[in-house]
Amino acid sequence: MTATANARSASNGTAAKPDKRLPSPAAATANGQRSNSAATDRLGAFLVEQNLIDHAVLERALRATRTAGERFDRVLTKLGLVSDADLAGALSQYLSIPLAAAAEVPAEPILLDVIGADFVRRNRVMPLAADADTIVVGIADPFNDEPLRALAYLTGMSVSPRLFVPADFDKAYQALYVSAAGEEGPLEVNGRAEASEIDVQRLRDMASEAPTIRLVNQIIGNAVEMRASDIHLEPTVDAVLVRYRIDGMLRTAQTLASDLRAVVTSRIKIMSRLDIAERRLPQDGRIKSAVRGIDIDFRVSTVPTAFGESVVMRILDRSRIDLDFVKLGFDAAHIAALQELMRQPNGIILVTGPTGSGKTTTLYTALKMLNRPDRKLFTVEDPIEYQLGGINQIQVQPAIGLDFPHTLRSILRQDPDIIMIGEIRDLETARIAVQASLTGHLVFSTLHTNSAAGTITRLVDMGIESYLLASTVKGVLAQRLVRRLGVPPGTRTPTIGCAS
DSSP, X not given: OOSOBOHHHHHTXXXXXXXXXXXXXXXXXXXXXXXXXXXXXXXXXXXXXXXXXXXXXXXXXXXXXXXXXXXXXXXXXXXXXXXXXXXXXXXXXHHTOOBOOGGGSOSSOSSTTTSOHHHHHHHTEEEEEEOSSEEEEEESOTTOOHHHHHHHHHHOSEEEEEEOOHHHHHHHHIIIIITTOSSOOOOEETTEEOOOHHHHHHHHHHHTSHHHHHHHHHHHHHHHHTTOXXXXXXXXXXXXXXXXXXXXXXXXXXXXXXXXXXXXXXXXHHHTTOOTTOOSSOEEEXXXXXXXXXXXXEEEEEEEETTEXXXXXXXXXXXXXXXXHHHHTOOHHHHHHHHHHHTOSSEEEEEEOSTTSXXXXXXXXXXXXXXXXXXXEEEEESSOOSOOTXXXXXXXXXXXXXXXXXXXXXXXXXXXXXXXXXXXXXXXXXXXXXXXXXXTOEEEEEEOOSSSTHHHHHHHHHTOOHHHHHHHEEEEEEEEEEEOSSSOTTOEEEEEEEEO
């Protein structure tokens, strides 16, 4: 693309010089494949000459370009091989397009009645100045000259481009067309401005850059090494606190600058496949990642607060869990009582305690002991915390209607022997558990109460008749975790109270 697109040549359909264009490889025709590859090679060689990348980085980017079908320059920034600012400076020299200076951004939109904010936003071209014959336009993508041709045709002027760093373009657009409400003001929802499409894309790009990836990986890696059970990212007015829960106590690990709030949260959302554009509602997701060579699951929860989104990541490290009652800290009397309950042909066995007290681990240990080839076991969980061989585990998905009651009804038609319900949360789930136990199934589940005795009161409050509880509930176990002395940090033992 030349530095100036003339109105007459644009209207006559004369194309800009094609030798430096970089269409996506996936969109290239067979005849144009060699020329597109040559253009990419020329740009890559130029970046090497400018010492912006070395030959190893060039080869990596070229492989990624061919594999992903993405444009070469975009691969460089998405992989964090080159920063947006450095690439813009190099492209300015390579294409002979001047960089847009901050002083060139006008105080108010130029030719707003002809070039609307929607055109500016969709095409990422921004009028910076205009006289009788020429319009100066800031662009974010120097390889896309179609918007410049459209502007030349629309205004009848010669178009002189200036190259923007993408972040600077977004900032200028926000100031001219959003904050000033030239064409679209920020949409207020519950007192907060909804994220624009440009903001979301910018956050996505920043969250995929190498520095952000390294920072989030460092936070996660340090938490795993310190044997933390949870990672808390808490936004404040001027910082982001990173806190780890170790042995039940929260400890501040580091403090991040406030401008990293959105980008770190977005990176975690991308990893857990959540919607980064949704900042007004809580979201739940899951990450499966290898940390220090160990496969670890993370349960992610985000909640909007006054200063941004609070993020909590529950660390589910299967390598640290021994599904053995003795190693979990149960004494001989409690193990004997549990084994007696597990020999029951039917009924309900409940484990209670606060969040994070190891209830699910206790149930997994019981299921591991009961798992034999002559039995069929099902679990219904939200989420599946640990995968157990030989057991049918189901992840509920309320968004599509696959909730606990619906899943349990379907399981009962699968001829199970033993069922584990992640948690009894409502009357409908409790009733199905009771019905399953009455029809010859052994049911394990958890409940949030403060004591074993309080479980009965809780179920009656839910609406379960007392005579049904008397005939179905075989035993209730309440447990807590306590810190131990003289063992490595992160090692905890449950203290058990058992009622049957």
